[in-house]
Amino acid sequence: QVQLVESGGGLVQAGGSLRLSCAASGHTFSSYVVGWFRQAPGKEREFVGVISQSGSRTRYGDSVSGRFTISRDNAKNTGYLQMNSLKPEDTAVYYCAADASTTYLTATRRDDYTYWGQGTQVTVSS
Secondary structure: OEEEEEEOOEEEEOOOOEEEEEEEEEOOHHHOEEEEEEEOOOOOOEEEEEEOOOOOOEEEOOOOOOOEEEEEEHHHOEEEEEEOOOOHHHOEEEEEEEEOOOOOOOOOOHHHOOEEOOOEEEEEEO
16 A cells, blocks of 8 residues: 655646655555646546556646646655646646556546545635
8 A cells, every 4th residue: 555645736836836745654655656637626637647566657637738747756755747837727736646456547536546646735816
């Protein structure tokens, strides 16, 4: 089992940047694919991106591709979501998720992940 805790959310102006962290404890972090999702009020949870266990492969949702970058440091048991060129429509609660039984190639759905963090709020003002 793995426990996930997100941090780094906050209020930022449009065009700004934030970096979210996802700290993991428990089982070997490097065994897990790590995904990022977001959920705005009244909307379904949206896939943001995913990183492979080694960190060598990533995939992104269309709405963030080219602006967001996912990385991880397995030695620190931490994943990261670097968000640049933020827009008001990026406002949401951001979640990290992990699963050891999936692959980054297909892990784009909420049901692909077993473990979730509590979420961190990101608000982008215009």
